[in-house]
Amino acid sequence: MGIRTEYFAAPTDEVAATALHTPGGPSEPDLRTDQPRFDAVAVPSVDPFVMLGGLAGVLSGRPYAEVTAHPRHGALVGSGGEEGPWVVTVSQILVDDLASAGPMRLAAAAREWSGDATPAVAPQVLVSALLSLGALAARATDERKGVYCWTSLTD
Template identity: 50%
Template sequence: MTRIVTNYFAAASDDVAAMALLDPEGPSALAQGSGEPLFDTVELPSIEPFVMLGTLYELLSGRPYRECTAEDRHGQVVGGSDEGPWVVTLSDGLVSALAQTHRARLAEVAERWARTPELRTLNPQRQPVRLGGAVASLAALAHRAVEVRHSLYCWTCLPE
């Protein structure tokens, strides 16, 4: 199974988010002069934005998976080449659900998420703990993004 590199990040617009494609390190590349990352970024290795985050959104919202993944901006490609890397959008509904969900509920959702078929294949022994931290980090990123009216994106590439 090929593991993918996935970094979730906040940006003011799709055009700004596409700038993450200009550096091979993506949105976590350091800005010249400041040494700070170009974007507010959370690295979630192998957590892809299409099916896995669709399932997370389903668990957070209680809505059917099909509705969650049919929302505007769910996995819309902002830019990238055929071979990658790519930048895709996260739906506003998912971002809002993440930003508004209390930490205890996030932990409960992460445990349920860890038992889904697509997530069980990723290091099953550590999954609930790892995913709890991942969901909390993604929720914190969503909260910061909502505060400044930014959207969330996923920068994805295949390792060489």
């Protein structure tokens, strides 16, 4: 069993929690408009707790324990029960770091982060993930939205 993760932008915790009602996740198209319900990016196997904590440490230079102690690091805003899905917050500090880092900094962070990732993830996978997350963070910042993670168990 694995996890499926989609990171997405929403204006409030309450709006982000509505992603629980879309079985396919926040990028699932609205049946009325055929447009995604949220600005979202799939980032396979990058959990919002341990792996994102490691990324926050790499980007900020702060210790893992400090970044994961932030009250908005992985704070639950919605739960579909024991088997999910779940929606959690991404700290604004990490969102700001992602939004302000350019592609070169994100690529360097991905290489450093891949060495710390548990389980190990190939650097090229993380580079792609960070570029997508950085672009999402920049759009969210421009639109004054927060970034969230929708997580679901997979078979």
